[in-house]
Amino acid sequence: MENFSEWFHNILETADIIDSRYPIKGMSVWRPYGFQIRKHFYNYLTDLLDKDHDETLFPLLIPESELAKEGIHVKGFEDEVYWITHGGQKELNEKLALRPTSETAIYPMFSLWIRSHIDLPIKVYQKVNTFRYETKHTRPLIRVREITSFAEVHTVHSSAEEADKQVQTGIEIYKDIFDKLAIPYLISNRPVWDKFPGAEYTIAFDTIFPDGKTLQIATVHNLGQTFAKTFDITFENKEGQHEYGYQTCYGLSDRVIASLIAIHGDDKGLILPPTVAPKQVVIVPILFKKGQEEVLSKCREIKKSLEDLNIRVSIDDRDLRPGKKFFDIEQKGSPLRIELGPRDLENNKIIYVRRDNGEKSELSIDDDLPVNIKNLLNTIHDNLYDKAWAKFNESLELVEEKENLKSTTEDGKISKFYWCGDTECGKAIEEETDMDVLGIYEDLDDDTEKVCIHCGKKAKHIGSIAKTY
Amino acid sequence: MENFSEWFHNILETADIIDSRYPIKGMSVWRPYGFQIRKHFYNYLTDLLDKDHDETLFPLLIPESELAKEGIHVKGFEDEVYWITHGGQKELNEKLALRPTSETAIYPMFSLWIRSHIDLPIKVYQKVNTFRYETKHTRPLIRVREITSFAEVHTVHSSAEEADKQVQTGIEIYKDIFDKLAIPYLISNRPVWDKFPGAEYTIAFDTIFPDGKTLQIATVHNLGQTFAKTFDITFENKEGQHEYGYQTCYGLSDRVIASLIAIHGDDKGLILPPTVAPKQVVIVPILFKKGQEEVLSKCREIKKSLEDLNIRVSIDDRDLRPGKKFFDIEQKGSPLRIELGPRDLENNKIIYVRRDNGEKSELSIDDDLPVNIKNLLNTIHDNLYDKAWAKFNESLELVEEKENLKSTTEDGKISKFYWCGDTECGKAIEEETDMDVLGIYEDLDDDTEKVCIHCGKKAKHIGSIAKTY
Numbered sequence: 001m002e003n004f005s006e007w008f009h010n011i012l013e014t015a016d017i018i019d020s021r022y023p024i025k026g027m028s029v030w031r032p033y034g035f036q037i038r039k040h041f042y043n044y045l046t047d048l049l050d051k052d053h054d055e056t057l058f059p060l061l062i063p064e065s066e067l068a069k070e071g072i073h074v075k076g077f078e079d080e081v082y083w084i085t086h087g088g089q090k091e092l093n094e095k096l097a098l099r100p101t102s103e104t105a106i107y108p109m110f111s112l113w114i115r116s117h118i119d120l121p122i123k124v125y126q127k128v129n130t131f132r133y134e135t136k137h138t139r140p141l142i143r144v145r146e147i148t149s150f151a152e153v154h155t156v157h158s159s160a161e162e163a164d165k166q167v168q169t170g171i172e173i174y175k176d177i178f179d180k181l182a183i184p185y186l187i188s189n190r191p192v193w194d195k196f197p198g199a200e201y202t203i204a205f206d207t208i209f210p211d212g213k214t215l216q217i218a219t220v221h222n223l224g225q226t227f228a229k230t231f232d233i234t235f236e237n238k239e240g241q242h243e244y245g246y247q248t249c250y251g252l253s254d255r256v257i258a259s260l261i262a263i264h265g266d267d268k269g270l271i272l273p274p275t276v277a278p279k280q281v282v283i284v285p286i287l288f289k290k291g292q293e294e295v296l297s298k299c300r301e302i303k304k305s306l307e308d309l310n311i312r313v314s315i316d317d318r319d320l321r322p323g324k325k326f327f328d329i330e331q332k333g334s335p336l337r338i339e340l341g342p343r344d345l346e347n348n349k350i351i352y353v354r355r356d357n358g359e360k361s362e363l364s365i366d367d368d369l370p371v372n373i374k375n376l377l378n379t380i381h382d383n384l385y386d387k388a389w390a391k392f393n394e395s396l397e398l399v400e401e402k403e404n405l406k407s408t409t410e411d412g413k414i415s416k417f418y419w420c421g422d423t424e425c426g427k428a429i430e431e432e433t434d435m436d437v438l439g440i441y442e443d444l445d446d447d448t449e450k451v452c453i454h455c456g457k458k459a460k461h462i463g464s465i466a467k468t469y
Numbered sequence: 470m471e472n473f474s475e476w477f478h479n480i481l482e483t484a485d486i487i488d489s490r491y492p493i494k495g496m497s498v499w500r501p502y503g504f505q506i507r508k509h510f511y512n513y514l515t516d517l518l519d520k521d522h523d524e525t526l527f528p529l530l531i532p533e534s535e536l537a538k539e540g541i542h543v544k545g546f547e548d549e550v551y552w553i554t555h556g557g558q559k560e561l562n563e564k565l566a567l568r569p570t571s572e573t574a575i576y577p578m579f580s581l582w583i584r585s586h587i588d589l590p591i592k593v594y595q596k597v598n599t600f601r602y603e604t605k606h607t608r609p610l611i612r613v614r615e616i617t618s619f620a621e622v623h624t625v626h627s628s629a630e631e632a633d634k635q636v637q638t639g640i641e642i643y644k645d646i647f648d649k650l651a652i653p654y655l656i657s658n659r660p661v662w663d664k665f666p667g668a669e670y671t672i673a674f675d676t677i678f679p680d681g682k683t684l685q686i687a688t689v690h691n692l693g694q695t696f697a698k699t700f701d702i703t704f705e706n707k708e709g710q711h712e713y714g715y716q717t718c719y720g721l722s723d724r725v726i727a728s729l730i731a732i733h734g735d736d737k738g739l740i741l742p743p744t745v746a747p748k749q750v751v752i753v754p755i756l757f758k759k760g761q762e763e764v765l766s767k768c769r770e771i772k773k774s775l776e777d778l779n780i781r782v783s784i785d786d787r788d789l790r791p792g793k794k795f796f797d798i799e800q801k802g803s804p805l806r807i808e809l810g811p812r813d814l815e816n817n818k819i820i821y822v823r824r825d826n827g828e829k830s831e832l833s834i835d836d837d838l839p840v841n842i843k844n845l846l847n848t849i850h851d852n853l854y855d856k857a858w859a860k861f862n863e864s865l866e867l868v869e870e871k872e873n874l875k876s877t878t879e880d881g882k883i884s885k886f887y888w889c890g891d892t893e894c895g896k897a898i899e900e901e902t903d904m905d906v907l908g909i910y911e912d913l914d915d916d917t918e919k920v921c922i923h924c925g926k927k928a929k930h931i932g933s934i935a936k937t938y
Binding site for chain 2: 014019021022023026027028029030031032033036039040054055056057058059061063066078079080081082083084085086087088089090094098105108109113124129131133135146148349
């Protein structure tokens with residue numbers, strides 16, 4: 001993968017993920033195969049969130065007066081908001097914003113829904129499209145103007161402690177998701193100058209792309225009582241007093257799909273983790289003039305037995321030579337290919353080829369075949385996970401000398417550095433290196449002897465810095 | 470249900486379906502319970518469409534130049550389109566429309582995707598939000614400005630015959646959906662003055678609401694080659710000549726959910742068909758001081774055994790008296806309530822109460838219980854279906870005298886009438902009765918002796934007319 005950017009652009013087209021020729025910059029079409037990947041990702045996310053959150057759906061449009069209520073928040077988004085000014089031929093009385101995120105759509109309703117501590121906690125989520133008028137260079141799935149797959153959670157609690165705990169829950173949910181997709185991540189407490197507009201603090205997940213740039217793939221925010229005060233979200237506590245709610249919100253988007261494509265793929269095409277592969281197994285019958293029906297019938301039998309274990313499987317019975325089929329299956333990233341020809345049938349075995357490492361081997365056709373295949377899919381997942389994390393961990397480097405910071409990050413690494421924690425130092429480092437501080441990676445003990453890489457004063461944290469998307 | 474409009478408005482609130490207090494007229498919030506109903510409806514629809522269509526997702530925004538390309542089409546929508554004029558503080562070079570429907574978003578891409586007859590047929594669908602700046606009185610789920618649940622199919626074929634056949638397929642799919650939801654319908658070929666802007670003909674499904682007004686709940690359009698010509702959707706046919714594609718599109722929306730609520734509900738609340746009920750069975754343990762644990766443990770055992778048959782079931786173990794729980798379960802419309810107290814446990818039986826007809830009876834707690842419950846749910850579905858269709862069929866009346874047309878439809882009926890088929894007669898009848906012609910219900914034989922109710926000339930069709938939403 002010499003030129004990642006080109007590779008990424010090509011794979012989206014050749015693997016039938018999205019079509020970026022739509023006549024508006026930064027807005028693309030999900031094609032059928034890409035949509036299936038997105039769907040499996042969404043299904044998994046939904047199952048996970050449904051355990052402890054209620055799915056809801058709020059309107060896309062937000063009146064200007066609501067969006068403007070929370071001053072810090074609106075400042076963070078005002079340059080990126082799409083505005084509707086007309087309905088039909090008529091100018092609207094009030095401009096309507098396309099949600100850039102949904103705090104200002106959801107919280108006025110929370111204010112109506114919450115009366116007492118018994119109404120709390122509230123934990124809702126929605127999976128929606130959101131819009132940002134990006135002025136930077138757009139890239140499909142990475143920096144877009146219509147975020148088609150924004151999954152955002154919003155919670156309200158009756159104490160600060162509970163909200164803090166919910167932040168941890170959010171983090172655990174995202175760890176689970178990324179583990180299931182074999183996407184490695186760094187968790188950082190974002191620096192104050194880069195937290196979510198209106199939040200007390202922002203915990204972010206970043207992953208690293210093959211070109212050495214990091215991409216933010218999820219964030220969890222503790223909102224404190226800022227929005228509650230703006231939108232009058234109050235509850236009567238157990239003591240009968242009125243108190244503002246304590247809020248969190250967390251979300252992720254299309255970038256997760258961008259990441260799983262970018263991190264696992266190779267020059268032959270996609271490599272999909274079994275979790276999201278539209279077809280986890282593709283069976284290719286190797287047909288000769290003789291014995292076609294027997295081979296096909298055995299393929300169908302194997303397909304059925306795999307489906308009984310909820311494995312997503314198809315038979316590629318197109319009238320093409322096997323080589324072309326292998327090419328397609330590799331390009332589309334199906335984790336496992338099974339081949340079955342008349343000779344194999346005679347020997348009562350199938351040939352399989354793993355997409356993750358190209359390993360070719362065989363398995364007996366017997367009652368254990370479905371379970372063996374299921375196990376193989378798990379092995380493939382684990383291998384993708386281990387490979388991705390190994391590579392990721394190699395990309396992390398502790399840099400103790402300031403003059404090495406720039407070169408290390410330019411080598412495509414996330415550099416860890418000792419930091420006093422002051423905004424001034426953080427911003428100076430960003431400026432000198434032309435990189436972005438991801439945030440606090442770890443806090444140091446009070447009695448540490450480490451000193452800030454910039455100012456030389458006692459360090460408080462290990463910070464992280466990288467080239468970012 | 471004395472005042473349907475009031476009942477409908479109340480039930481949406483009390484049953485936790487949607488919240489219409491959102492600060493934009495015609496846009497509402499899906500609350501958790503309503504969202505679950507919508508989700509089961511969507512899941513069923515998705516399964517059905519996935520058999521022969523590919524799910525995709527196209528951008529929400531459409532450049533003015535694309536929307537304007539098809540003249541007849543844009544005329545039909547121009548008064549209802551929301552326009553984005555600004556991104557951030559900047560005025561956009563070109564106005565962007567929020568899709569009122571997606572022909573003009575999808576067809577430019579079809580033009581890129583289709584080259585040859587081997588690329589056809591294309592059958593894609595998407596489930597999206599769409600927007601209409603309605604100037605008429607809005608009503609939640611019925612006449613809204615954000616249609617949150619628009620499921621639209623778009624197909625391209627290599628012959629007119631195939632497109633005609635696809636229209637029939639679309640009709641069959643919708644029949645299946647409405648049957649599953651026990652929603653009765655009338656299928657009409659819409660009059661020319663009411664067909665979809667740009668279509669050759671429009672087949673529509675209407676149902677009738679308790680207030681006697683009909684609601685259009687699905688439409689299937691044969692688009693001919695009109696859009697293909699506008700958007701240059703051509704293919705090389707088998708003879709090597711370039712030909713325009715033959716298109717259809719069909720869709721339905723939130724109105725389906727409005728209908729199932731309106732048609733089945735009663736004064737106690739919702740009555741949900743098992744297909745879409747978030748909980749198909751709710752178990753209420755009847756607890757006394759003695760034997761609580763035994764009762765609860767048996768409830769959990771029964772729950773597990775029902776879940777094994779994929780029945781959606783919950784235990785209402787809230788610390789409330791049973792009467793309050795029964796009230797809630799009835800309001801939320803769960804098809805079946807199961808009660809289990811210590812005496813029942815002794816007698817090894819459960820009490821069940823059907824929501825559709827209030828019938829109270831008992832079943833033995835044995836290995837057959839899950840299957841018996843499953844059968845009971847099917848019986849409930851069939852009863853809802855039969856009841857709804859019986860009532861619907863009573864609402865259809867053939868009217869032979871013109872002077873009775875108005876009074877019959879005002880009685881809350883759909884009137885069938887003999888019609889020559891001329892637009893002039895159709896529109897005159899609409900004007901005189903202040904009703905809407907739904908369309909052609911049935912064609913008459915050439916040798917019919919029936920005459921048009923308006924002009925007295927030989928009738929060609931049986932038309933249908935009603936008060937509409």
